[in-house]
Each structure stands twice: as C-alpha cells, then as structure tokens.
Amino acid sequence: MQPGLIPPANATFFGIPTIIFSWLIPLVGVAVFTYIIALRMAPLVRAAPDNRLDRIPQRIGNVLKIWLAQYRQPRYMVAGVVHIVIFAGFLILSIRSFSLVIIGISEDFVMPGFEGMIGHFYNYLKDYAATMVLIACGVAAYRRVVVKPERYAVPAKYGKEHTAEALIVLGLISTLMISESLFEASSVAADTHAGRPTEFLVPLSLVWLCKIALLPISVESLQRIHVASYYIHDVTFFFFLCFLPMGKHFHVITSLFNVFFMRIDRGSVKPVRHGIRDEDLDDLESFGVKKLEDFTWKHILDFYSCADCGRCSDNCPANTVGRPLSPRFISIKGRDLTFKNYPIYPYGRPFKKSEDLIGRTYEEDEIWSCTTCSACEQECPIGIEYIDKIVDLRRGMVDEGIVPQSLQKPLRALEKRGNPWGKMEKKRADWTKDLPEDIKIKDLDKDSAHDLYFVDSITSYDDRMQAIGQATATILSKAGSDFGILGKKEKDSGNEIRRFGEEMLFQIMKEMNTEAIINTGVQRIITADPHAYNVLKNEYNGLPPVEHISQFITRKIKSGDIALAGANGDGKVYTYHDPCYLGRHNDLYEDPRMAIDAIDGVKRVEMQRCRDRSFCCGGGGLMLFYEPEEEQRMGVLRVEMAAQAGANVIVTACPFCLVNIEDAVKVAGMEGKMEAIDLCELIVQHLK
Amino acid sequence: MEILVCVKWVPDTAENEIEVNRDGSDIERDDLVYSVNEWDNYAVEEAIQICDKVGGNVTVVTVGDEETEEVLRREMAMGADNGLLLHDDAFDGSDGRGIATVLKAAVQKGQYDLILTGAQADDGAAQVGGMLAAMLDYPYASLVNKIEVDGDTLKVGREIEGGNQEMNAIAMPCVLSIQTGINEPRYVGIRGIRKVASVEIPQQGVDTLGIDAAMVGAIGARVKRLDYFVPDLGEGAEMLEGSNEEIIAKLIELLKAKGGLK
C-alpha cells in the first residue's frame, strides 16, 4: 500500500519546504488587509458623528432578518436567489477556508467542534455549497455578460461599465471553489489509486466531479495538483480579502455592519448634527454637508457598502423620468471620492484636502431632483440611506445660498406668510365658506374641541384641493367628531421645508404650530395630508396623537358611525395609489384600502407597483415649484400604470398626489378615460 | 473696488394683495409683509460678485428708520460687508429728490468707485439713481443687465426695447441702476439673517451728513401723493353673449380700448 499524498505542510518546492509559504501568505495577507482597513477607517473617524448604538436588540433583529436571512433579496427574484446562494455558500465555506489556512501549517488540524459526525456532515454541506456557489457564479457571469439587466448599465456621464470588476470577482470566487475542490479531490483520487479507505464525496458535487476527472491521472501529477491547488487557494483567498476593500465588493465585509447600524426610524430626517439640540442650532458654524467629511460616518460606511446592484435607481422615480439623479451613483461617486481622497497607495501620501462636493462630485440639479419618496431606501438590500444624505447636501446648499430661483420665491413666501404661495393668513380658512350650514367647523382660536383638523397649505389655498378640505370636514362632522381648525394660526406643517434643507425655517413653523396646537387643548390631531401627518407624527414633539383621515374613516366604519352606500354598479374600476408619506414612510397601507372596500360592491384592482413599491406621483410641497429637467412626468407614468391595471379611477389620499395625477391625466390625454379622486371625496360621495 | 448699493424695504407685491384703505389716504398696511425691493437684491448680488472677482467691499445703505433697517440686515446676510442707515425725522415725507439729496451726502462722506441702485421699486418711480448721479456729476446708466470691469472703466449692458442690449463704456465713479435678471441672487436663509441680527449698524442723520433740513422731508418735497384709489375693475368676468360674430365685434372694440389692438 502506497502512502497518501504529501500534505502542503510537509511538501517541498525545489527543495524549499512549502510550509514557509503556508506561514508567509497568511501573515502578509493579514498585514496588508489590516493596513487597508485602517486606512478605510480614517474618513469614518474624521466624519460627522452619528448615534447608531441605541436600540441594540432591534439592530440585532435587523441583522438577522436583512443580513443573515437576506430578506430583501428576493424582491428581484433571479438576482436575489443567486445572491442568497453565494452568500450562504460564503458563510458555510468560511469555516472551511479558515481551516484550510491552518492545515497548510498543521496537516491534521480540525476546527474544534467539527470532529466526528458533525465534521462529516459539514463536509457534505460545504461540498454542495461550493458546487452551488460555482453554479451561481456562472449564472451571475451569464447575466453580466449576456443578459445585461438594464440596471447594471453605467450611463456615460458616470464613467465606464463596472462589468470588469464584477467578472474579476466572480473569477476569484470560482477559483476558490475549484481550487478547494481540486485540493480535496486530488487527495481522494490518490487514496483511491492506493486502495485506501477514502473520504466519502457527495454525488454530483464539484469535488465529486473533480475526483472522477482526476482518477486517470498519475499519483505524481496528483501530488503536484494537490499542493498547487492548495497554494492557489491560499493566495487567492488572501488576495480576495485584500481586493474586497478596493471596490464594490467591500460590501462582503461591511454589509454586516451597515445593516447593524442602519436607520431604524421612519418618516423623519436626521438632525442637522447628532448631539446638537434644536435650540442650539444657531451656534453651529456650518450647516449640512458641503465637504466629504461633513457626512456622518454611517453615510461614508454606506458608500463603502454599496454593492452597485442598481435596485435603488431601478425604483427611483426621478431616475425613471430622466431627471439627473440616480441614487446608485450618489453612493458610487461618494465611494470613489473617498477612495481618491484617502489613497491606499503609495504609502504615506497625505490625505487630500476636501473640496466642495457641489459642482465637483454632485450637481445642484441632481440633489434637488429627489422627491424623498424613499423607494430607494425601501429597496436597498443592505440598508443604505439616501434621503438623509440628500437633505444634508441641500442644507449645505441653502447655507451657501445656492437655491434655484424657482424655490426662493416659495421659501420667502413661507417665511412671510406661512404658505408657499404667499396667500394672506386671514384667507387660510376661506375654504370653509362653501360648506353647507349643517357642517360646523369650530375656530379653535375661540372655541375648544376634542379633535383638531390640521388642514395644511395646499388644501387651504388651492381651489381644487379645497374640495378635499370640505370632504374631510364633512366626514368628520357626519361621523360625530367634535373638531375645529386653527384657521389663520395654522402655518405650513413644514415637511417639505425641512426636506428642502431650510432647517431653521422648518423650526420656526414647527414652533408656531406646536404652540398653537397645544394652546387649543385638543386630544387628537386628524389630517388628510400625508405630508402633514408625517411631520406632525414623526418630527414634532409633545403633540397629541396624530391620525390620518383614512384611519379615522376605518375606525368610524367599524364603530358604525359612518355608514356607506353601495357602489350600485357604477361601472368604475378603482385603484388605490399609495402616497409615499403614508405608505413607505409610515407603513399605512391597509386603512385606505379598507375604507374603499367598505363601499359595498366596489371594484378595486391593484397596480403592479403598489404598497411599498408604489411609484411617486411627482412629489409634494416645494417640489411643485421646482423645475426639474426631465423627459416625462412621474404622474403620467403613474396614470399609465393605473390604466395597465385596468382601472379607470385612481383613488389617492394626498392632495399633492391628486394635483399631480389630475394634471397627468390631462397631459397623458386620458381625460374621460381616467379620473382621479381623493379618498375623502370618494367616501363623501357614498355617505349614507 | 468700493461699492455702495442703495436699497429699500418695500411692501412685497408678490406676497400681498394691495388694497386701498377706507379713506384712500394710504394702502391697507395691517396685513402687509415687507421685503427687500426685488431689483435691489439683484444690485447687491452683482456688487458681491464684482467684489468676489476684483476685491473690495460692498456697503448697503437705506434711508429709513429702525424698522426698515431690516433691509440692511437681509443684504448683509447675503454677503454685503457694511450697512449704513440714514435716519432722521427730517427725512420723513421726502420725495425722490429728497432721498437722492440724503444719499448724495452719504456718498460724499465715503469713497465709492461704484454706486448701484435697483432700476425701480414697486412703490417708487425709477428716479433716485439718475437724480443721485446728476447731483454728484457722475455718469449714469439705467436698466443695467450686464457689468464687466475693465480697469477704471466699466462695460455695461442696458436692457432696451425688444429685449436688445445696448452696450456702453462708462467711467468710474458712476451710478448704475440694475435691472432684474442680471444675475441669480443667492438665497438668504433664516440662519444667515440670524447671524447678522445683532450686528451694530451705524446711523447718520441731518447733522452728521451736513444736510440742509429744508431741502429734504415733507418740507422739501415738490411731489406729494394726494390719495390712493383703485381704478374701476368689475367683479368677475363680464360674459359676452350672442353669436360668435357679435361677440367678436364686441371683443375687438374692447381690445382696441385696452391697447390690445392698434
């Protein structure tokens, strides 16, 4: 009986004991990796603070769900499944890879806990894992090279295609899988030649196939393959490790942290600077993000973590209609700049002095193009944030006076009159004048009431949207609510003021509204404007509970205070358009649907993009004033989506959605074929 | 370059519905909001941009009281270096000539290479810049929508009829009245305004300026506003009825009367 193959720990190469390489490769690899990571940490240390160590149990929950269980991956089925296979394979094979490194030094090493049955079972598992990973790499490469999904494309203005890097990495992963299998298969093949008992190889696995392929080969050759494949694996493994922080595959390392530290709150934007109270904002030297280091460390970690999968931009309505914004490239450009300013090589080169981001890395129009709809954040599989970055960049621009003229006008009007149109305060309640006598609205400046109806600017002043106010008041009144309005004391809720970066103006609106609301002594706030709902609920403090009118309606339907007549075969097919600030920002998906469905015999269909994949209508508040470059309007696309779903009535629950969609119906030339209506108007139509 | 920009705090017509009060003595001011005269904003932005390019200081000046001092703070928040408030009870009721007289005295107290004004104000008559220039014997150009600095001379564009631009060479020191659209004025946020909220702004009056009080204020004014009134404008549209032919005949008459058809 011949002896088995000489293991790498005992082999020689031209007389040199290869164990030297077994020591050298890991030592050099780990040293280089440590150096790179230390450099990558530098900008994080210099960046703005960010409080991400609170609510640890919730964060661990996010890691388990979003990182470990890859919860968001299957939203793109093929890519998602491929990724889950590679990810799971990596997790399984990490133990094997670690063991292998030590086996090069000590041939009999077994990972503690992996002796006996568990070890055998693990071996079967990792053999299949390696096989699956190799297949997944093949599929991924095929997609990259042949299928070329559109979301991977790099528009010319953003530089060259990223396909090469993707293929290199797929090649490295495949090399790891094949070399590991050859290492083991060569040993088993030699044992088989010698008639020794061999390790059982699971059928159809990569290593099993390798063994069959290697069987006809001589023992000498097997010996060479055995040692060579070991060192190929060893070198590839450490090269891969050091290559990861050079590009988009950094996410292999950072995604765990990125998910752990990801934003937990919804519906709010970050404070100007973590650790500074609103009252102390005046003391800050500078506002917002102007230079790279003004981003928080989590935001720079976001740049590192972006896997370039393109899901954000694929869902971004601004990107879809041809505005100059692609969230994916907010991250990629941020990453490239960080790498450029904090170079790895040559050693000792000083960090670059940071320059203004606007005009160099990002463009003004790019940053103003975002409607803050949150579709990108909803989609990102590793919890990258965009809205906070965009808002911070806008804060920086506002601080420098870089604001398009089209936005300066409404901002000034908001400062002076509390509404973006500059309409007079005393006319804020004029919409109530056309209501029938039996609908009583209290003026909370004089009377007290249980509920406050917060109207907000557009519903107060826009001729068309005033109908939403009237419908809301009618519902509140018929459902027996004891309610009133603030009248001229009400100011714009400020949701968009804040998101357009004019933080101090937002603070003024917030203070004035808060004081006015608290003085009324109401027990509950009800609003039909999701933007007001969002900001009152998530960004004001010390207010009574806030309810959206759709919640009020379903509550009152259940309690029997609202009774609805049937649709009586009106021949209409309704579809509900989820407003971003109800849905994605506040998880309010069911109440509006339940309210519509409470109309007996109503026919309602869902658009393909609904709920958390709802497509923004074009944006509200100050976005109505901004003049983006775009090829088409978001609203028009949305109307087309509704038509595709077979609907002829779009029901919204937001005045801005109604403005945009009603306009879009006309622009799309679908008047008479499609109509838009607010939920409140629909309910009033069917009130018994 | 030392630049003086004359600015004014005015009721904002974009954000106000201007109404005449009951006895017609004034406009209804209770619900008015004030802002920097739009044209002045462009003038200050232009001054700042010139100084960014060639160096120098921008001083903003207004004739008014402690309340209208706000206009100086807004412009300083925008980037003007100094403010100067010309305040004296004797200035009250000045006509355009009176204001120009006060400004002339202030100009002579300083050393300015260039004096800018807005081309007009919503409650004004597009007059002060030209008067000030004549009083100082400085050359003047109105409705300026382009300025290029060329040593001691400026190349300025004036907006003339038909959207054409009349280019002139003008020697400094000079007075220019600035037309909107010459630049894109930067945004002044709440933060910027608060930063300059407590800056001390120097004041000058009749004595410090050395003005003859009889030449300014209501006493010196040769032009007085007697009352305000609203020209007749009916409520809602008058609907034209009849056949298209009849309607068109009526409409053509109306257009002729209103200057829509010559």
Added chain:
Amino acid sequence: MADIYVYITHKNGVADDSALELLAAAHKIDASAAVTAIVTGSGADLDKVADALAASYPKVLKFNQVALAYPNAEVVRKLLVNILPANAVVLVPHDTFGMDLSPGLSIKLDSTFVADVVDIEALDGSDLKLIRQEYAGMVSTHISADIAKGAVINVRPGSFAPDESQSASGSVEDKSVDDSDLKVQRTFLEVVEAEMGDVDITKSDVLVSIGRGIEDEENIEIADDLAEALGAVVSCSRPIVDAKWLEKSRQVGTSGKTVKPKVYIACGISGSFQHMGGIKGSPFIVAINKNIKAPIFQVADVGIEADILDFLPEMTEAIKAM
C-alpha cells in the same frame, strides 16, 4: 403758464407714437399752450422727423449732432440744459431712454420730476395734479407736483390718445452745437440684438396664452395666427410646456415667467392660481373657455364661453378683415 416742451424719440426717420400722445398730454396741462417739440439725432432721418413734426407742433427744435447718431442720455441732457428756460415743463416718454434721461435732467434744471404718469387731471396755480400707478398697477394714486420751477414729466406711452389734428404749420429751428462741446463720460459701443427665436413673453403688451384647451400640438397654429394678427406673442400654461409643444420660456405661472402685459387673452386655460400667479400688473384679461365653471372666469375682465378651436380662427379672420 410756463412753456411746454416735448422730447421726441424716433427711429428710422419716423417719430415714435408717443410724439402725438405727449402733444395731447401737453394740451391736457394747458389747452392753449404753444408746445415745442425737441428732436435730437443726426443726418437725413433727423430732418425727416423734424419736418413731419412741424405739422403738429408750432415749433420744432432740432439738434443735429454726430454724437447722437445713437441716442445718449448724457449728451441730450447737456444740450437741453443749455437751451431750456428756467421754468420749462418737459414731457418725455417713459421708455428705456426716458428713464435714462429724465431724473438727472430734472436735477440739472432744478425742476420737479414725476415718472410714469398715466393721466393728467388739472393745473391749479403751480400745482399739477397727475395720476400714477403703484405696486405693479394694483393701485393708482393722485400726485400733486409743484411746477413753479419747471418740471420734467415722464409719460407712460399709450396712456393718452394721440393728437392727430396736425393743426400746426410750425417751423423747424436748427439748434445744433459743436460736437466737441459734447464730451461725456459714457459712450455708446453697440447694440447686442436679442437672440432669434427667443421670444421674451415678459416684454409683450399683448399675450395670446394657450392652455389645455388647445388639445393638440397642431392646433397651436391657430393661436400663432391670432397673435400675428394682433401683433401679440403666444404664451402658455404649464401643460403645454410639459407636452413639449412650446418652450419653457413661454410659460406663464409661478413655475414659469411672470408677465405684466396690458392685455392677456387666456385661451382654453382653466386659471389655476399657479398660473394666475405669473400674471402681474392687472392686465385686461379676456378668458375664452368652453367650460363655464373654469376659475379663469372669476379673475377675467371679459369671458367668452366657446371652444377656442372654433372661436380663435373666426376672431383672427375678423381682425384681418379690419
């Protein structure tokens, strides 16, 4: 009563329309006044203008100066200061030249200045009562001007009906001086013409503005025809720009241009306040819409319930037939 002078602007040998409007204005100050016209310039065009003016003005003062081949307010001011009597009343059209000339002229003459006058009510002793507009035309105001030391009055073009009686058979007096006496600190260089095709709707007195009621890109032609017949410019509301039927520079509204025309003809525009927010200066608004409930009828001066696709071509025909 002082002598009244009218400064005449002219182009290509033809006096501006304001020449006869200001004559009417002068007679509103003093019906019996002998009004003198002042015309400056150079060459044959100047002579032509001066001779034509003699039919309306009893006296025409002509300044033929090389320095005024292109109008220069500083040069004109020098000339006028030399010849005008101490208490002269000078009427000047309130246009881009008048705005350049008059304020400084009044200082040099030590006389009273009133800008942008739209009407003249009465002369009482040395108090002249005039009407001006303020706040972008939202309110009017009566002005009392003391003209004891003379006055320079800028009159808004188009405010007075021209005096076309041609009742004078006046004389032309050449008052030209040596050009070397006319050195000034401001020199004319050139006129940069506005870019072709780049229509500035903010500069037009009459706008034919179209909205969704135009229905199709091909129909814009009918608005173009009407605008051409009226000497107007076509503007629009946002949907037209969104549909890319017209350039963004044609859009009236809070997200478009702010316009201050005299007459605004809203064709098939519903009249959202975002749109109306772009219309300033209280123009005469004509609304043509087939939807009687359109809010535009609330703000318009005159409303017509009609389909613009039928109405506009008929109107164009009627105007062309005039």
